[in-house]
Amino acid sequence: MKILVADDEQKIRDLLSDFLSGEGYNVVAAADGREALEKFNADEDIGLVILDVMMPFLDGWRVCKEIRKTSRTPIIMLTARTEEMDELESFEKGANDYIPKPFSLNVLLARVRARTQPENAAAGGEILTYHELKIDTSSHTVALNGKVLDLTRTEYELILLLIRNKGRVYSREQLLTQVWGYDYYGGDRTVDTHVGRLRAKLGVFAEKHLTTVRGYGYKLEG
Amino acid sequence: MKILVADDEQKIRDLLSDFLSGEGYNVVAAADGREALEKFNADEDIGLVILDVMMPFLDGWRVCKEIRKTSRTPIIMLTARTEEMDELESFEKGANDYIPKPFSLNVLLARVRARTQPENAAAGGEILTYHELKIDTSSHTVALNGKVLDLTRTEYELILLLIRNKGRVYSREQLLTQVWGYDYYGGDRTVDTHVGRLRAKLGVFAEKHLTTVRGYGYKLEG
DNA sequence: AACGCAAAATGAAAATTTTAGTGGCGGACG
């Protein structure tokens, strides 16, 4: 099963390719609507299409419509937030989901997972454990030694990412991209602050497992 | 026991498939009347049919009539609200129930349950308890410490959904989809308003259990 | 080793932005 990603900005194509590849997906990229359609028709194995709305030659809506003439493959649209983003309209045109830009990669991943594993979409409950820490994504709770912690949204996303990828080192830039969104434009210090606060709330656990990799970033010991 | 869902809009097919699967049902989908009839005849195990009225090839009424020639399997019709939805007519043609579009998923679920558990249909009463709160779906009453509350329809649907899925966090968007209807397009603040009203009526109970998950939505503590 | 320098990380707090709660009101619906 492959994912077709169509976006005219190379930066975004690369970002999505890298990220989704890293999550175990097979990615095919297209730089405009025409190319997207060609690649879609050429490859039987495409199980999900991610389309940017704004593209040269054929815009995302047109591509979506064309695909719908021959196929029911799930389609996720990417729309600029400032644009009119009539959810209803997007569904009417045959899209299964739409994500306003800018989006965090976690949000994207959640949607991609929902569309590639429909059997798991309904429950939505994933339980992650890492030593004395336990995260339940359905109730959105993080518990340390059985005691539920009160984390803010950013802290939650942060620890979730780190736990999902324990052992891996994330640079501040990568964290900003993954947690804050790919086009977030702000300082590195922000990450430090949030890691700091997270550490304060995690106490001893953080001292043991959430380590700084000097000169590079942070990681949760594997 | 399987449910056959026939609707020409993929969006709705997916929505119903995902939702009903999540509720533990086995779903078979069809995109038009002809396909619906084929699948119905091919599968002995279909115990409920949900038919959209407007479909290509054979409309819902025709399909309904055809099925009735050979079977008494319960049929629920989906009709657009703007259309003439003559209740009498729909029953004459053999349908057991009809739901005007757009519908809230809770309403649909209630009807589906009523039709798939006929032995329980007489009582009709599902009784849910959560701490000092008790909901009786047959009499449509919510009682707090034995005292019946006067809730509006929206408030009732809201607390019902939350209680049925206690512990789970619902985003405003999800609540709008589940309680208000799949194609409701309106502001987030509306949810806040209704949660606020519900809280006012639930008093101390709400303070203890109905919590806001900042940045995500609301939940009833698990 | 010990030293000193520079880069990097930290912590605290102010400034800013985001998000939630509330009262009220027009309109719809029964």
Next chain:
DNA sequence: CGTCCGCCACTAAAATTTTCATTTTGCGTT
């Protein structure tokens, strides 16, 4: 014709981001 709904505008609260002073760390040099 009164109840309920949905939305708006405003307030309050909370989270986020930035700044900045201070501390820690890595590393080449002695």
